[in-house]
Amino acid sequence: MIMIDKAASKKFLPKKISLQSPRYWNVLNTQDAATASPSENVTPLKKLKDDLSSIASIKEVREATSFDSNEHDSTVSIIVVGASGDLAKKKIFPALFALYYEDCLPKHFTVFGYARSKMTDAELRDMVSRTLTCRIDKRENCSEKMEQFLKRCFYHSGQYDSEKNFAELGTKLRDHEGGRVSNRLFYLSIPPNIFTEVVKCASNSASSANGWTRVIVEKPFGRDAESSAALTRDLKQYLVEDQIFRIDHYLGKELVENLSVLRFSNLIFEPLWSRQYIRNVQFIFSEDFGTEGRGGYFDNYGIIRDIMQNHLLQILALFAMETPVSLDAEDVRNEKVKVLRSMKPLQLENVVVGQYKSHTKGGVTYPAYTDDKTVPKGSLTPTFAAAALFINNARWDGVPFLMKAGKALHSKIAEIRVQFRHVPGNLFNRSFGTDLDRATNELVIRVQPDEGIYLKINNKVPGLAMRLDRSNLNLHYAARYSKEIPDAYERLLLDAIEGERRLFIRSDELDAAWALFTPVLKELEEKKVMPEFYPYGSRGPVGAHYLAARHNVQWGDISAEHPQV
Ligand SMILES: NC(=O)C1=CN([C@@H]2O[C@H](COP(=O)(O)OP(=O)(O)OC[C@H]3O[C@@H](n4cnc5c(N)ncnc54)[C@H](OP(=O)(O)O)[C@@H]3O)[C@@H](O)[C@H]2O)C=CC1
């Protein structure tokens, strides 16, 4: 067995990139940055911007600023393991094409699909071509670019536990690398029960001999603290932590990435970001479709593992963390871990679970969760959950952090709602009638769809009377920015290629996340807690409102009107 040479792999571990990445520098080359006010902090970057002022595309910036003098002599091979599957078709190949389209991929790159299905290169290209679209705002040379991209895509059929098949893949990769320094990124887009065998075969028989080898691991990372720790232990027989890129695609979403910018580069928010001014924070995820087609996977996990333990908890950690020492991956992840480890153990009494049932509306009958043939009859798996969490630290003591996630609800939305405290001794109390709660400020960060940030403020209605209403200071992305927002997988794939780990989950973060949810998940299962049934397409179980009310909270999305321009 050829173990990964840890010394060698360390040697090829990437440089610290973070804000040093040319991609991040390029931000300052945009029209918006040109309007940034001068400050000491900006000076070195401004200088860089000036130096780069004649450079137009991201690719040119990458080339002009490359730290790596060997970049032109090195190759990157991206191996999509499970290439015949849903995620590969839906997200990974389209994201790779988008990066190619934007000239963000290295000069020498190759994409290899790997799966058991028999396919020729041409058949893979045909499959991939059906999934590709061009940017809405930039359709020039689209078909030409697609053709060029597809020429870089290849396929190798093999078993997931066959070192021989991976060695064959390795040989093909070597042929394509043509003697250059070889860097290899394996994307495990396969069911989790085969992660370890694939990593074993890939590392033993197809890892790079002279460059880096990285592995992107899709969720789920286990289904509780023990299985997650076992998975990490198993992977670490073949990889060092720095080679493992645990993906949580919510961290790649534009508005989630913007959270730190909003907090740490605007003086007006950070001083308010604590128990002193914030009454509660809400993390809301809802989908207007059920688990159709994924019931088999979902029934073993449920909504708490599928959405809360990872996507929503990651957002919470970013929201609540202290200011990191820097934006380097380790500094940011250190702060996130501290938040997760400061959380009060989640009690069953602070959790509500639900499951959707069939509902007929406008002559259309929508199925119940258990109507899916891949779901066992009588399954108690929650398709909805709400939870009240608390952070036992000086900044957040006593502030309820509410989460709500559900499938087959009335809308598709993901948002963060920050409800501020009442204005003490408010002079305008009488102008609001009796519902003072409605007069508190609320900051809404709409992660998707129709990205935006708006702040609900009280405002005088123009006229001779002293009448107040609630209005929105509204940053609506579609109106403000003409550029299309990249898909989360684009950002994360590019980060993995560049060795930027900030948006990937470190093993101690994962342990802390599971430590928080595992006891309550076990209790739900052991006690066979009955989910509250809610009709497909509804707003979910009323239990979620009682839970919020017990913590003096009203869900902000209930009466929400979503402002646009
Ligand atoms: N689909 C999605 O939207 C999301 C998926 N994920 C995660 O990404 C990974 C891939 O997801 P997805 O593409 O939906 O998965 P699929 O079920 O489509 O599986 C991907 C490929 O793996 C192979 N495969 C499937 N089942 C097995 C099995 N039991 N044993 C061995 N090989 C198998 C198949 O390829 P072949 O038969 O050709 O070898 C299949 O095409 C999973 O870990 C999933 O949890 C995460 C977030 C969202």
Ligand SMILES: O=C1O[C@H](COP(=O)(O)O)[C@@H](O)[C@H](O)[C@H]1O
């Ligand atoms: O990880 C998952 O995310 C999707 C939702 O992702 P989005 O980017 O479309 O919001 C969810 O549907 C799926 O159940 C879950 O596994």
